[in-house]
Amino acid sequence: MNTGNIIEEIKKKYPGKTIILDPEEDPTEIICEIDPTADHAERSIALAVVGKSKSHVHKKSTEVYEAIKGQLIVYTNGKKFMLQEGEKMTIKPGEVHYAEGNEAWFLTYSEPGWRLDDHIVNFKAKP
Numbered sequence: 001m002n003t004g005n006i007i008e009e010i011k012k013k014y015p016g017k018t019i020i021l022d023p024e025e026d027p028t029e030i031i032c033e034i035d036p037t038a039d040h041a042e043r044s045i046a047l048a049v050v051g052k053s054k055s056h057v058h059k060k061s062t063e064v065y066e067a068i069k070g071q072l073i074v075y076t077n078g079k080k081f082m083l084q085e086g087e088k089m090t091i092k093p094g095e096v097h098y099a100e101g102n103e104a105w106f107l108t109y110s111e112p113g114w115r116l117d118d119h120i121v122n123f124k125a126k127p
Helices: 003-013
Strands: 019-022 029-035 044-052 056-058 062-069 072-076 079-083 088-091 097-111 119-121
Touching: 003 019, 003 029, 003 044, 056 097, 062 072, 062 079, 072 088, 079 088
Parallel strands: none
Antiparallel strands: 019 029, 029 044, 044 097, 056 119, 062 088, 062 097, 072 079, 072 097
């Protein structure tokens, strides 16, 4: 990913917002907290730019992914979904998921708002 250019573009679009690189060195996912949970526990909105996110699951949060730039591939419980710009999909609590793309940009709407203790990374689905 062209991390420097992506960060510059995000900073112009969302000045002063927190930007997270995952992993910090050579990120495969860049996240910007547009409307964080800290402002209101019931919801949050984040922008993500991915090469590939980590497989994870949420115990409580429902997420809606909305592709806004490029093609987003979302894997949910072993099924592949292709989202074009403007398309959305809902991911319910307990659904193992991750996203891939060639610097694909997408918005993530979470209800309740995203919390670290509700984000279980590298979760393996039970056969």
